[in-house]
Amino acid sequence: MQITFIGGGNMATAIIGGLHQQGGHQIHVVDPNDAKLAELARDFGVSTSASLPEQLSADDIVLLAVKPQQLKEVCQALAPRLNGGMVLSIAAGIRCDAMARWLGSERIVRVMPNTPAMVGKGVSGLYAAPGTSAADREHADTIMQAAGITVWLDKEEGIDDITCVSGSGPAYVFYFIESMIEAAEQAGFAADEARRLVLATFDGAVELARQSPLPVATLRTNVMSKGGTTERAISRFEAEGVKAAIIAGAMDCRDRSIEMGQQLSQD
Ligand SMILES: NC(=O)C1=CN([C@@H]2O[C@H](COP(=O)(O)OP(=O)(O)OC[C@H]3O[C@@H](n4cnc5c(N)ncnc54)[C@H](O)[C@@H]3O)[C@@H](O)[C@H]2O)C=CC1
Numbered sequence: 583m584q585i586t587f588i589g590g591g592n593m594a595t596a597i598i599g600g601l602h603q604q605g606g607h608q609i610h611v612v613d614p615n616d617a618k619l620a621e622l623a624r625d626f627g628v629s630t631s632a633s634l635p636e637q638l639s640a641d642d643i644v645l646l647a648v649k650p651q652q653l654k655e656v657c658q659a660l661a662p663r664l665n666g667g668m669v670l671s672i673a674a675g676i677r678c679d680a681m682a683r684w685l686g687s688e689r690i691v692r693v694m695p696n697t698p699a700m701v702g703k704g705v706s707g708l709y710a711a712p713g714t715s716a717a718d719r720e721h722a723d724t725i726m727q728a729a730g731i732t733v734w735l736d737k738e739e740g741i742d743d744i745t746c747v748s749g750s751g752p753a754y755v756f757y758f759i760e761s762m763i764e765a766a767e768q769a770g771f772a773a774d775e776a777r778r779l780v781l782a783t784f785d786g787a788v789e790l791a792r793q794s795p796l797p798v799a800t801l802r803t804n805v806m807s808k809g810g811t812t813e814r815a816i817s818r819f820e821a822e823g824v825k826a827a828i829i830a831g832a833m834d835c836r837d838r839s840i841e842m843g844q845q846l847s848q849d
């Protein structure tokens with residue numbers, strides 16, 4: 583496939599990393615940041631330019647990977663060059679109806695990826711606007727499968743829902759990892775040992791959860807001996823409202839996705 587990325591930042595780099603491993607794609611990246619372009623050309627052999635190509639062909643797939651606040655301007659600049667090609671947008675919040683107005687095309691798929699795409703373990707939620715064909719949806723699926731698993735959403739609001747789980751979720755997990763590393767250091771481990779211990783603990787716990795037929799809550803209570811050490815730790819988490827805070831934070835995240843859509847999809 584011929585894929586043109588508009589924006590070559592963190593998320594685009596993660597997806598390009600996956601596509602590079604998959605192989606067989608012609609990738610072009612547009613970004614005003616020369617240093618980023620040089621890095622992407624060096625690491626993945628992509629072609630690059632600081633501005634949009636004069637014209638794209640109907641076979642070119644455009645992947646919009648700029649910040650939501652820049653999307654309108656980028657779509658308006660893209661509109662006269664698009665020639666009917668399919669557009670994928672990973673921007674949080676911005677709805678298909680707004681992009682269709684700005685682009686003058688309804689051949690749009692919205693994608694909510696996440697950064698583990700960089701190591702082929704991403705999760706992408708996808709929603710196809712009614713203007714797309716079955717072949718378009720298949721192409722979008724193939725592109726995002728290069729980065730990990732794909733989940734198709736029937737309604738566009740599903741993108742807000744998945745944003746607060748897998749889209750932003752890696753940050754929640756990294757936050758927990760950071761906290762555990764600080765705890766390990768406080769317990770006396772050197773920084774590199776603390777990191778190794780904590781990452782192996784997460785790895786092991788996730789693998790066990792994946793392989794075990796037991797509910798995750800049972801796996802947790804299996805660690806908690808009556809009157810023992812783990813019970814003391816979990817009691818503190820409960821008393822401090824850690825679980826409630828995680829759930830509330832995720833709901834705030836979803837609200838913010840809806841709010842960004844309302845603010846940035848208007849005109
Ligand atoms: N970082 C993440 O975990 C996720 C991000 N997203 C979405 O991905 C999009 C990009 O986010 P990040 O990669 O994190 O941001 P970023 O700031 O790393 O990348 C944005 C890139 O766009 C470039 N850019 C700015 N104006 C441009 C223009 N007119 N034409 C072409 N390129 C331009 C910037 O130089 C920068 O390299 C956002 O819309 C965000 O909502 C979606 C899911 C996850």
Ligand SMILES: O=C(O)[C@@H]1CCC=N1
Pocket residue numbers: 674745749750
């Ligand atoms: O924080 C954000 O707005 C983007 C969308 C999901 C992950 N990062």
